[in-house]
Amino acid sequence: MNNFIWYNPTRIIFGKDAHKSVGEEVVKYSKNILLHYGGKSIRAAGTYEAVTKSLTEAGVRYTELGGVKPNPRLSLVYQGIGLCRKEKIDFILAVGGGSVIDSAKAIAVGACYEGDVWDFYEKGIRPEKALKTGVVLTIPAAGSESSDGSVITKEDTQDKCSCCTEWMYPQFAILNPELCYTLPEHQIRAGGADILSHIMERYFVPNKNTDLSDRLCEGAMRALMENLPRVLRERENYDAWAEVMWTGNVAHNGLLGKGREEDWASHGIEHELSGIYDIAHGAGLAIVFPAWMKYVYRKHPERFVQFAERVFGIRGEEKDTDEVCLTAIGALEIFFHEIGLSTRLRDVGIGRENFDVMAEKACRNGKLGSFMSLTKEDVREIYEIAW
Amino acid sequence: MNNFIWYNPTRIIFGKDAHKSVGEEVVKYSKNILLHYGGKSIRAAGTYEAVTKSLTEAGVRYTELGGVKPNPRLSLVYQGIGLCRKEKIDFILAVGGGSVIDSAKAIAVGACYEGDVWDFYEKGIRPEKALKTGVVLTIPAAGSESSDGSVITKEDTQDKCSCCTEWMYPQFAILNPELCYTLPEHQIRAGGADILSHIMERYFVPNKNTDLSDRLCEGAMRALMENLPRVLRERENYDAWAEVMWTGNVAHNGLLGKGREEDWASHGIEHELSGIYDIAHGAGLAIVFPAWMKYVYRKHPERFVQFAERVFGIRGEEKDTDEVCLTAIGALEIFFHEIGLSTRLRDVGIGRENFDVMAEKACRNGKLGSFMSLTKEDVREIYEIAW
Numbered sequence: 001m002n003n004f005i006w007y008n009p010t011r012i013i014f015g016k017d018a019h020k021s022v023g024e025e026v027v028k029y030s031k032n033i034l035l036h037y038g039g040k041s042i043r044a045a046g047t048y049e050a051v052t053k054s055l056t057e058a059g060v061r062y063t064e065l066g067g068v069k070p071n072p073r074l075s076l077v078y079q080g081i082g083l084c085r086k087e088k089i090d091f092i093l094a095v096g097g098g099s100v101i102d103s104a105k106a107i108a109v110g111a112c113y114e115g116d117v118w119d120f121y122e123k124g125i126r127p128e129k130a131l132k133t134g135v136v137l138t139i140p141a142a143g144s145e146s147s148d149g150s151v152i153t154k155e156d157t158q159d160k161c162s163c164c165t166e167w168m169y170p171q172f173a174i175l176n177p178e179l180c181y182t183l184p185e186h187q188i189r190a191g192g193a194d195i196l197s198h199i200m201e202r203y204f205v206p207n208k209n210t211d212l213s214d215r216l217c218e219g220a221m222r223a224l225m226e227n228l229p230r231v232l233r234e235r236e237n238y239d240a241w242a243e244v245m246w247t248g249n250v251a252h253n254g255l256l257g258k259g260r261e262e263d264w265a266s267h268g269i270e271h272e273l274s275g276i277y278d279i280a281h282g283a284g285l286a287i288v289f290p291a292w293m294k295y296v297y298r299k300h301p302e303r304f305v306q307f308a309e310r311v312f313g314i315r316g317e318e319k320d321t322d323e324v325c326l327t328a329i330g331a332l333e334i335f336f337h338e339i340g341l342s343t344r345l346r347d348v349g350i351g352r353e354n355f356d357v358m359a360e361k362a363c364r365n366g367k368l369g370s371f372m373s374l375t376k377e378d379v380r381e382i383y384e385i386a387w
Numbered sequence: 388m389n390n391f392i393w394y395n396p397t398r399i400i401f402g403k404d405a406h407k408s409v410g411e412e413v414v415k416y417s418k419n420i421l422l423h424y425g426g427k428s429i430r431a432a433g434t435y436e437a438v439t440k441s442l443t444e445a446g447v448r449y450t451e452l453g454g455v456k457p458n459p460r461l462s463l464v465y466q467g468i469g470l471c472r473k474e475k476i477d478f479i480l481a482v483g484g485g486s487v488i489d490s491a492k493a494i495a496v497g498a499c500y501e502g503d504v505w506d507f508y509e510k511g512i513r514p515e516k517a518l519k520t521g522v523v524l525t526i527p528a529a530g531s532e533s534s535d536g537s538v539i540t541k542e543d544t545q546d547k548c549s550c551c552t553e554w555m556y557p558q559f560a561i562l563n564p565e566l567c568y569t570l571p572e573h574q575i576r577a578g579g580a581d582i583l584s585h586i587m588e589r590y591f592v593p594n595k596n597t598d599l600s601d602r603l604c605e606g607a608m609r610a611l612m613e614n615l616p617r618v619l620r621e622r623e624n625y626d627a628w629a630e631v632m633w634t635g636n637v638a639h640n641g642l643l644g645k646g647r648e649e650d651w652a653s654h655g656i657e658h659e660l661s662g663i664y665d666i667a668h669g670a671g672l673a674i675v676f677p678a679w680m681k682y683v684y685r686k687h688p689e690r691f692v693q694f695a696e697r698v699f700g701i702r703g704e705e706k707d708t709d710e711v712c713l714t715a716i717g718a719l720e721i722f723f724h725e726i727g728l729s730t731r732l733r734d735v736g737i738g739r740e741n742f743d744v745m746a747e748k749a750c751r752n753g754k755l756g757s758f759m760s761l762t763k764e765d766v767r768e769i770y771e772i773a774w
Contacts, residue, residue, distance in 0.1 A: 003403060004402060005399065005400055005401070006398070007396075007397075011392060011393070012391075012392065012393040012394065015389070015390025209630070211609075211610040211630045212606065212610035212630050213633075215605075219599070219605065222602055242596070242646070243598045246600075255642075259629070
């Protein structure tokens, strides 16, 4: 096991009706806040009304900034920073999914910085202060509600950069599974693939002697694989949604990767896809991950054998190792198909025309991944397998 | 899944040599601290020298208070409170196991309170302030290094009471598996049983629809059951110790019980045992838990069937439910025997003379447990089964 630090101070407030008392939570920090959201998810299920009612009842003044889009934009972050300064705001409440939360985090560090907030994302300058943030989560997927990271896109150059700092942990995140009932099907699918990928990026590592975290990862994968199909069939199944939402949080709160060298190559390879094509991050991951697996499994086949046995119940004793590994990868593809996702680029209308460019960009900061260290030639090959 | 709040702000600093830079961590909070410890564990493995050297190098002045004993005493807590006031101390560093940490937490809340610190433990008064604390853990068992609770014994009345408050979360806990190499065998055994019991108290619950936390509990139990025998065989096996120490922390940081009604009857039943007899808490749990299981399993046999299948790999298809449950309980007893613990009171020289008194005391605040609600008559029966 590698040395590690485990720290996550975000308070998770989980359960029915939880968002209806968000005002009581916010007022512990501020009476003058920015209410930040996207468009659709806050309007669904009466969330906007419930949140603003609770804020008003708690005596919290809120300035609204909506309009966050998937792959949240730097220009809106600038706008938020300006609003916070003008209105002397010291707390940001993000109501939405990962994009809204990431945008709120960027505004939070940017509002306390004299320079350009993009410095934190592009130049790796470390924030030394931030406004506090809170979250009402409406889409279980990104795990940003209790992570220390944020990903922002600069529109003019299409650069997508991330920033990680303890200043970005939200003070609290409210998770009410009922808010998921109205999610469109494509978001449930892509969100599920994103959650599963967060676990797999932490699971497929070169480390030995990671018994506990292996088993926690395997347990989280099984819980997700059992409950995601259930919420697709029964859109108002509270118990199944509670499992998906809680798994989505645990998948990315940092715990599952402790003592391990997390991989994240598949995320890097996918980012280039969704940077060019109109495909949701999670849907892209369902295509990239199996292709990555087929390319790398021979590097540490024992890990894929364990994945086969413990996650899919594939008995490997009398089989060839290659066969066991490929059967497990096939089982993962079948799971993605079952929840309605494609596992080939050609099936979502993406051609081979940009493989070189994407491979080049994916490796612009060096090789990718820890399970196997990937060059741009490797990445190109993975796009081919994914095609 | 029940509504819940998940919050744990303690920073876990895990790994080789971690305690050697404790001074750098402490100095973020204070330059004038109480160094609190027991006797043996801080003297072993050069821990005392390494910790005091690091404190001195960081410019931290430390006042020492050693002598914490198992079942930490209120009188020493009073002494610590006096020292903190006299020396204007604002931070307590606990170096030791659960008893030292619990004592430090009591001093931390007591030093900020004008009344008697025992009020928090006996009368349930809520602390509103506390000195900050940090931990160097030397015994993986109690999980107090990142819990919000403390248990203190008042010597004159032999009352053992607990207090839980967010003020008691340590700021940091340093976990270096190397510090476990010199632990005496009986502490390893009892510590292991304590860790396993912390998981089982959270696992055996009446709730349905707890997929993720079930699987996290099962994974943690398996990781512990695989690695505890290894550290008993190979006392300097870093990797196995790392699993035991990390599992000990995760077992009691609160995560595994989220969304569930935790039980804790076995802990209550055991407390009366170790209150009267000279038996370690963990060793007592190894006796009480199987007896509790035999008495209650018919209440929710499906949970024991799941335990049998997922933790011990017992296939239940063609067997009678009772048989599957009892086989699993037997497998747990065999595990305890394998690590050198008895599972019967008679085998540790405890007679039946105090069963009535202990059952009465165990239920002095009402019935015990959530899996099955136990009266004093039930508790007495469990002592009988344990005999």
